[in-house]
Amino acid sequence: MTESSLFTAAFALYVAALIVYFAALFARREKWDRAGLILAVIGLCFHTAALALRTGSSGHAPFTNMYESLSFLSWAIVVALIIFGRKPRAARLGPYLMLIVVALVALASSPLMPKGAAPLVPALQSYWLWLHVSVTLLGEAFFAVAFVASILYLAAGTDEKRERLDALAYRAVAVGFPLFTLGGLIFGMVWAYRAWGRYWAWDPKEVWSLITWFVFALYLHTRIVMGWKGKRSAIVAIVGFLAALFTYFGVNYLLAGLHSYT
């Protein structure tokens, strides 16, 4: 199979998972969630094969343009969904996370995103491309989990559900924050130092990564030190994810800088 047919198969399976998840939600059949998860796992297998094939044929890490990095980000969110959604009685994030995944994959497949694997410009030829981008996007995938849990928190009806969602959002940040720190900030600095001779240049992408990091630092400090929980915490987590999204997306299109790879 070619990369694009594998990618299309993954897309179809994700859509199927989405439909099953929402059917489970509306029919109030929690057991159907399992089927949604299984479809997502099979979709992830195809998706992984597509990414591997692209890496093999282009000879470089599959995150060098918007199409590739959207594909990897959605892959990472499915991984996070599987990690956080496999426990029975876990809060039901599946439908909404899958909605984000399908939206990202659809955006990646849209004609807006050039799919050609262009040869790498000199600055990107480094194993730090793997380390920097993959770890950062994995961290952002867990921020997406915290985001969905926080949105659901604001909409939740019962205290028991709320408590579970609040704890879940915190656990997702506890995974995402160290990953984002390592991949986005530290690996980014190391690579910048090797490629450009300076570890920090106040480039808009760098500053927005720092802003994202500050927002999640606020999330942690207001919880731990000031005892914020629940609604206020959820709002900070939502703002944090939106900052991460802007760092990932908005900076490329709206602000010019060293990181303008689209």
Added chain:
Amino acid sequence: MRPFMRFFSSVKLAIVLLILITLASILGTLIPQGRGAAEYAARYGSLSGFFSALQLTRLYQSPWYLGLLLLFALNIAVCSVIRIGAKWRKAFGPAEAADAPGLMASKVRSRFRLALPLAAAGDRVAAILRGRRYRVSRSASGASVVLLARKKRLGGLGSDVVHLGLLVILAGGFTSGLTGRRSDLAMREGETVDVPRAGFSLRLDKFDTEYYPQGGVKDWKSTVSVIENGAPVLTRVVEVNHPLVHRGVSFYQSSYGYDWTSPRLGLEVRKPADASFSRSVVLRPGERAEVGDPDVSRISVRGFVPDFILGEGNKVQTRSQEPRNPAALVEAWKGEERVFSGWVFAKYPDFGQGHGGQGPSPLTIVLKTYEAAQYSVLEAARDPGANIIWLGSLLLMAGLFLAFYWPSREIRVVLEEAQGRVEVTAAGRAAKSREAFQAEFDRIFDEARRPS
């Protein structure tokens, strides 16, 4: 506590500073940084003066932004210093006094009796705790024994390690800003330049641009030799992502270009009237060559530009340093009579043919080749802050790991002799994953309670 310390030890101050730094940083990404005054005037009109007065156009180097960062650093330092003593004692210090009623107030607790002598009961509980990898310290007073069992003790200090890492990173940043030096070294092939303040020189042996088959630059490679006391001591290829580091100075492939002051130009002279006539000469600007033909005795090049454009007042200029529209100003003479004069274009051979002394020239001159020496620009950087940054990053990650994934656990046990038996009261506390801790706690005291 003095007011100064009280002010800087407040976590609320930290949160206010975080928010202020975040907002300021956002502002700095919305206003392009470090551009010329004219660009700001065009972009923001009357606001531009206001922006530059507030240093919003060089925000990240401005005293007020750096001042916020310094305040933040001071805040983190004071917060950490004030709290570290108590935290350290809690993790590593000796056991504090504990009494059974106090322990019973804890959420995670257990109480039972053992039919053993006091010392033996203490040994038994301590052994089980050690079996679960707790470090146990024991104190006895009269008819009671107190055990303090702790594990993953560093976990409690995780946030302090994170904060120390942040302080080290900030210190590294300020060190870079104050003591870092960088300069561009432009070298033609074969040229040697002194590295500023380094005590050695660098020679560019070779410069190559590699292209992909589809076009597009694959790599820039500068082969350079380090020259010390007049002798080469090492030769290395510097390319993007592969800097050369020598005696604390790093050299990065930063830019490249052509030296158009003295290109080798290949010219072909033809006569429209005589199709069989063709002479080629190779000249540099300012040189002339004898052709030795009855109609054209010599030819000279008066000037060259790589990217020809007519500027103001029809003055010839070059638009860039790339050979996009190479053009040479050529003259040809027949004895003392000028028979050709004008610009010839490599990419447009039929355009702009020169004039003779009177009327059109009897010659056609074509610019066939143009070769210039390439030069490579290496950035020489000495940045003593970088290693401090890596140290801070290491601390930051170690601290995050400790804070999130190395949760400290503490169990206190009071054993009291009562009516020939021993009353055991235990209470526990975990920094995180309390469910898992509760399970461990229950297993420990189920085992202790079971008759052996």
